[in-house]
Amino acid sequence: MLGKLTFRAMLLSGVCLLPLGAMGADLGAAPAAPGAAMTSDNEIDLGLMGIWGTNTGQYGRYNGFTEEGADGLFGFRSVTRDAWDSGGARYYIFTGSDINFQFGDILGTGGDPNGPGGAIKNFSDSRYSNQTANDLGPNASASFKVGDQGKWGVIGYYDAISYTGNIIDSIYTINGNVGTLNGGLPPWGGATLGAPGPVTSATATPAYLNGAEQSYQVGTRRDILGLTGTYQWNDWTITAAVRHEHKEGTLEESFDGAYGGMAFTLPIDYDTERYDVSASYSTPQVQAVFSYFLSNFTDNINGVLLPDPLSAKAGASPYQMTALYSTPPSNYAQYVTAMLGWNLASGTRINVNARYGLETQNDTYPANTGDPAIGGFPGGFAGLNALGQGTSATSPNIIAQVYQGNVGISTNPVSGLHASAKYSIDGRNVSIDQVGGVYGAGTGMDSAEAANYAYVVPQEWLKQKVNLNADYLILPQSGTKLVVGYQFDDVDRSNAQVGHSDTNTATIGLHSMMGAAFQGQINYQFANRTGVMSYWTPWVALGNAGAPPYTSATSPTASGAYYQAPMTSNAVNLRGDYSPGGPFSGGLQFKFENDDFHYPSIPAAWAVNLQNQVYGITQDYNLTAGIDANYRPVEGVNFHAYYTFEEIFYNNLGNGECSSTTGVPSPGNLCTGSAGYFQNKQTSDVHTIGLNAEWQATDRLKLSADYTFAYGSVMFGEFNGVFVAAPNQNYQNVINYPDDHTVMNALTVKGSYKLTDNVELSLAGMYSMFYDKDWRDLSCAVEPTNGVCTGPGAGTTISILTPGYASPNYNVGAVMAMLKVKW
Secondary structure, three states, X not given: OHHHHHHHHHHHHHHHHXXXXXXXXXXXXXXXXXXXXXXXXXEEEEEEEEEEEEOHHHHOOOOOOOOEEEEEEEEEEEEEEEOOOOOOOEEEEEEEEOOXXXXXXXXXXXEOOOOOOOEEEEEOOHHHHHHHOOOEOOOOEEEEEEEEOOOEEEEEEEEEEEEEEEEEEEOEEEEOOEEEEOOOOOOOOOOEEOEOOOOOOOOEOHHHHHOOOEEEEEEEEEEEEEEEEEEEEOOEEEEEEEEXXXXXXXXXXXXXXXXXXXXXXXXXXXXXXXXXXXXXXXXXXXXXXXXXEEEEEEEOOOEEEEEOOOOXXXXXXXXXXXEEEEOOOOEEEEEEEEEEEEEOHHHOEEEEEEEEEXXXXXXOOOOOOOOEOOOOOOXXXXXXXXXXXXXXXXXXXXXXXXXXXXXXXXXXXXXXXXXXXXXXXXXXXXXXXXXXXXXXXXXXXXXXXXXXXXXXXXXXXXXXXXXXXEEEEEEHXXXXXXXXXXXXXXXXXXXXOEEEEEEEEEEXXXXXXXXXXXXXXXXXXXXXEEEEEOOOHHHHHOOOOOOOOXXXXXXXXXXXXXXXXXXXXXXXXXXXXXOOOOOEEEEEEEEEEEEEEOOOOOOOOOEOOOOOOOEEEEEEEEEEEEEEEEEOOOOOEEEEEEEEEEEEEEEEEEEOXXXXXXXXXXXXXXXXXXXXXXXXXXXXXEEEEEEEEEEEOOOOEEEEEEEEEXXXXXXXXXXXXXXXXXXXXXXXXXOOOOOEEEEEEEEEEEEEEEOOOOEEEEEEEEEEEEEXXXXXXXXXXXXXXXXXXXXXXXXXXXXXXXXXOOOOOEEEEEEEEEEEEEO
């Protein structure tokens, strides 16, 4: 890691020094006089920022300002080119932004396993910082451009993208690809819940695990380095590009263990190389592009070894069993693309585009997640290959052939009429060395999984689309235009719930000036998707559906893939803008779309307790409405305000796996009627208000302020609700989830003053707050069976381990001073 950090620092500092070197070689201290060889414009930004508050890691998960304390800020821009009257076209451009350095090490709050809503204040995780190296330029960008305008050019660039995730609780510490149990946590070979086992005297209790639970910060960083060269030869432009991306850090992950999803920090170490070559031809009548693209993805970690804290196989050696959590295999993809365009008479243009590609996964089969990594294999694993993987083939040698293309024409046949037509095709054919069953692991790491199979089958498709669009100026004096469109989609899929579907989509709209100061438009769209949904067809291909009559034991859960199901959709979009030319202007917008999905009833032969219901999203809609206004009372003063309302709704309905031991509902287990299936309506609505003010007080002083307030309820997506009594202990949600109310405030105040024509000082203050009013994700990271975490009545046996999320709330303030120098 030290080597990577040093390389990154050298790279950034080297790019930063490039413009200074260029200045020393070619530039002067001031712009050159007319007739001189070259002119230059340069600037450097230097600043200091202080950040304080709570949970800065959550506040800065995307913007890179994650650590409480001081930050150094740096940016630059240098443009050097031949003078306008020199006859030359040479240019040198160097830019850099967000080349910052964080001096702090406090990320915010971490989960506290000892009480609801508790948190570890001033949480710091040096392991996270070392792995992601986000102190230096977490979101930095730097580039250089050099060339002769219209002849050749070279572009080099560097970009960093950081992401800071949750602080989680885990009983594992991951080093490389090996996980170890924390806090000297001994193995529990053969232990049962709340009782010692035959191999060890340890007892699995909440108190026993609390000492082993530790908080970890997860997060990633991507470093991207690229180089592009272009050369122009007559009407041709040749371009070649190479791009390398490295992604490292950790992500939050879990495996299905003895206590549900057991969280751990999954190490990330990816490399992706991309190579592009293209040739483009351009004349006023004909344009063409021919290109080749290759992408190579390498996962440098094949999997993570995790010890099972509750190995139930008595007498096994070693009794602390270890299993593998597999990561994505390496793969590559390559494509050849051709694009042609002709400009004909009367405003007619023809476009033809085509692409052919190969997407290949020629790595070895990844080891099955959860397979015990012990000496020998459990009985019945005769199908394992020499690498200990649950298949007779060592590599899938998957090759997906993809082909895409479209041909279109647009024309203006008569005055005021514009029309276009297009046909598109998208196909995918897949070949694989082994189609069929492979041995897969179940939920336990310590049992023979001979009866557990997973099936590898390819999905192929052929998608075709026809688009027809036209707009006609029906009232030229008011600019009133009628817009109509039609689209036909035909889809064929293999191994899918809907093998074939057709979608017809029609649109109609009216756009008009509606007077000298007001412009408006209204659009309506209707779509209808048809197809035959078969619940069991994909699982028959997977060898997992049994034979009729289908029962809950021989068939999968009757679920419907909403993105394939027959559907009708209605959408309306209205927009109006008012601009009379005086101090006032504004606009309003309204958008609404409603989708209804239709699932067929379950066949009568299915002996399952679902009241002929299936599950899936039966309806969703989204609505957005807003208004914005501008006011300029005098020159140099501008006010802008807006309000937006957004609502997203989902209606979920389906099977809750509610059946008795005999397969017939009994009166006492709440598995009859509407309680026999899962149902929930989720609504998310957000009100957002924004205010902005700018004042150019003098030629040298400029002030501005921005304020944003948002309030709403976020979808609550956890599975909870009615508890079904024994012998069918299960959770059935038959009431709507509660609203999860949130509040956000963000205020920024800025001021800039030109000390001289070439020196500008800027000061800014920022305050941002996010408050989740109803947050109560869990009561403790180690959940006892009776739900009482600590104190009197606390449970003695473990029900589940959770990631131990702390509240996502943050309350952060910052001040910043920047100095910009130009010459």
